[in-house]
Amino acid sequence: MNNQLFYTQTSSTAPEFDVIVIGSGIGGLVTATQLAAKGASVLVLERYIIPGGSAGYFDRNGYRFDVGASMIFGFGTQGTTNLLTRALAAVNVSVETIADPVQIHYHLPDGLDLKVHRNYEKFLQELTEHFPQEREGIRRFYDECWKVFNCLNAMDLLSLEEPGYLTRVFFQHPLACLGLVKYLPLNAGDIARRYISDPILLKFIDIECYCWSVVPADMTPMINAGMVFSDRHYGGINYPKGGVGQIAQKLVEGLEKAGGEIQYKARVSKILTENGQAVGVQLATGQVYRAKRIVSNATRWDTFEKLLPPEQMPRVEKKWQQRYQKSPSFLSLHLGVEADVLPWGTECHHIILSDWEQMEEPEGTIFVSIPTLLDPNLAPEGYHIMHVFTPNWIDDWQGMSAKDYEEKKQEAAERIIKRLEQFFPGLDTKLDYMEVGTPRTHRRFLGRDDGSYGPIPSRKLRGLLGMPFNRTSIPGLYCVGDSTFPGQGLNAVAFSGFACSHRIAVDLGL
Numbered sequence: 177m178n179n180q181l182f183y184t185q186t187s188s189t190a191p192e193f194d195v196i197v198i199g200s201g202i203g204g205l206v207t208a209t210q211l212a213a214k215g216a217s218v219l220v221l222e223r224y225i226i227p228g229g230s231a232g233y234f235d236r237n238g239y240r241f242d243v244g245a246s247m248i249f250g251f252g253t254q255g256t257t258n259l260l261t262r263a264l265a266a267v268n269v270s271v272e273t274i275a276d277p278v279q280i281h282y283h284l285p286d287g288l289d290l291k292v293h294r295n296y297e298k299f300l301q302e303l304t305e306h307f308p309q310e311r312e313g314i315r316r317f318y319d320e321c322w323k324v325f326n327c328l329n330a331m332d333l334l335s336l337e338e339p340g341y342l343t344r345v346f347f348q349h350p351l352a353c354l355g356l357v358k359y360l361p362l363n364a365g366d367i368a369r370r371y372i373s374d375p376i377l378l379k380f381i382d383i384e385c386y387c388w389s390v391v392p393a394d395m396t397p398m399i400n401a402g403m404v405f406s407d408r409h410y411g412g413i414n415y416p417k418g419g420v421g422q423i424a425q426k427l428v429e430g431l432e433k434a435g436g437e438i439q440y441k442a443r444v445s446k447i448l449t450e451n452g453q454a455v456g457v458q459l460a461t462g463q464v465y466r467a468k469r470i471v472s473n474a475t476r477w478d479t480f481e482k483l484l485p486p487e488q489m490p491r492v493e494k495k496w497q498q499r500y501q502k503s504p505s506f507l508s509l510h511l512g513v514e515a516d517v518l519p520w521g522t523e524c525h526h527i528i529l530s531d532w533e534q535m536e537e538p539e540g541t542i543f544v545s546i547p548t549l550l551d552p553n554l555a556p557e558g559y560h561i562m563h564v565f566t567p568n569w570i571d572d573w574q575g576m577s578a579k580d581y582e583e584k585k586q587e588a589a590e591r592i593i594k595r596l597e598q599f600f601p602g603l604d605t606k607l608d609y610m611e612v613g614t615p616r617t618h619r620r621f622l623g624r625d626d627g628s629y630g631p632i633p634s635r636k637l638r639g640l641l642g643m644p645f646n647r648t649s650i651p652g653l654y655c656v657g658d659s660t661f662p663g664q665g666l667n668a669v670a671f672s673g674f675a676c677s678h679r680i681a682v683d684l685g686l
């Protein structure tokens with residue numbers, strides 16, 4: 177039997193759903209749960225053995241490690257921007273959270289040492305003590321971030337590709353909409369430089385952006401900065417009890433209760449099209465599933481270069497690839513340490529940088545999270561988890577023997593631990609467990625092209641205007657997650673999930 181015939185027969189008799197979601201990252205799961213709650217038949221296909229993607233976890237020697245970042249936005253109790261709380265509630269589940277009193281403790285060049293307190297005034301006061309001459313500029317910049325946040329936090333957050341919603345929201349909140357229209361093409365650096373002139377303070381604003389957007393303030397969309405710099409004081413940073421993995425586990429529980437299905441170890445190798453329209457997927461095993469709508473939670477590079485034939489890449493996607501590039505991946509040290517290595521009063525999240533010129537370089541900025549300070553149950557008694565990570569490129573880890581790869585990991589870990597000794601004296605001798613992940617690890621376990629953290633602008637762009645929404649130029653195919661508006665971050669991909677499911681629900685007449 178020739179392949180074409182085989183494919184046609186399998187495809188026409190394949191199980192059919194309303195919606196198939198490729199990948200169970202938080203973006204994919206929010207889309208799936210929202211649609212299942214509206215009565216759609218939904219199938220989620222996940223290549224790994226558990227859900228969550230970058231928000232997954234792994235257990236080793238009594239420790240439960242978060243795969244990705246442990247600093248979670250979107251778990252507030254009020255307003256409309258608490259999208260993780262809302263996504264869980266929509267399918268009648270919830271996650272208990274633990275409030276973090278400090279978002280980040282910064283350890284920056286020339287002794288610039290300060291904390292971003294949950295209390296806004298306390299944070300402004302601490303920052304102003306370092307830059308008294310910029311008292312007014314500091315307040316005006318951060319207050320302007322609140323303006324963005326207040327516009328967003330006043331309205332239901334759904335698909336900007338749905339004219340009915342746009343009309344309704346405009347009549348309900350005309351000023352908030354006009355406010356957002358004003359900020360959509362702006363970057364945080366444009367606003368910061370209106371009010372602030374001290375070069376070191378501007379560098380501080382750069383790292384405030386860099387530590388979540390992986391680009392400096394000039395390249396960071398103001399809408400996203402408004403969300404991050406305000407929500408940390410409004411809803412606050414709240415850690416899910418039991419670890420970040422709980423969010424995905426609970427969403428899956430809600431998905432199944434609402435009648436949706438998820439399959440693990442189900443790697444999609446192809447998106448199937450007929451007459452230019454997406455109609456189904458094929459797994460690596462050859463199994464075919466069909467659906468009225470297909471959603472890809474894989475990155476845009478994976479979607480348009482691997483799941484679809486790269487030579488047929490739509491023109492708009494080629495243009496997008498000129499505007500956005502893959503950000504670096506991370507080198508991650510997952511450590512189990514004796515509890516007494518942490519000085520009294522240690523905060524949960526730290527950013528360490530010793531030379532401003534090195535901020536964007538591999539191993540320049542070091543991120544540290546110690547989630548057991550909030551939830552001690554993630555480690556054996558008397559021990560803590562330290563997740564230490566720093567940007568790193570896949571090219572530095574390719575084409576080497578297994579032995580060289582292991583040695584290189586060990587050397588990198590030693591260099592980083594040496595730097596951390598300044599803040600955690602005796603760390604090296606107090607290590608109980610260490611696992612090192614590289615960009616190759618992220619690529620392998622998360623299925624992300626080059627292990628990338630997500631798309632970043634390849635040059636200065638006009639804020640969020642260049643970021644695509646959920647529909648693609650292939651009818652029937654949608655994207656969700658950090659390759660879509662508004663980009664990286666759990667709360668950001670949760671928004672993308674709300675928007676994607678809303679657009680599909682309207683398209684399917686649900």
Ligand SMILES: NC(=O)c1ccc[n+]([C@@H]2O[C@H](COP(=O)([O-])OP(=O)(O)OC[C@H]3O[C@@H](n4cnc5c(N)ncnc54)[C@H](O)[C@@H]3O)[C@@H](O)[C@H]2O)c1
Nearest residue numbers: 199201202203223229230244247444623657658664665666
């Ligand atoms: N503090 C935070 O805000 C925080 C914490 C952790 C993660 N994150 C962020 O979450 C975002 C990621 O969320 P996301 O939803 O976009 O994606 P994701 O990368 O987390 O999830 C994608 C999922 O799709 C699966 N997948 C990929 N290709 C597949 C295929 N061919 N077949 C089947 N499954 C496939 C992967 O295994 C993964 O589970 C990132 O921006 C990350 O930085 C943020």
Ligand SMILES: CC(C)=CCC/C(C)=C/C=C/C(C)=C/C=C/C(C)=C/C=C/C=C(C)/C=C/C=C(C)/C=C/C=C(\C)CCC=C(C)C
Nearest residue numbers: 245346353356388400403525526543544662664665668671
């Ligand atoms: C009608 C008319 C006329 C008009 C209209 C207009 C409108 C309505 C508009 C709208 C818009 C919208 C809705 C928007 C939205 C947005 C959003 C939601 C956003 C969000 C965002 C978020 C974010 C960005 C987040 C992020 C986060 C992150 C990334 C995090 C990360 C973290 C990490 C990395 C960690 C760190 C660590 C340490 C420090 C240790």
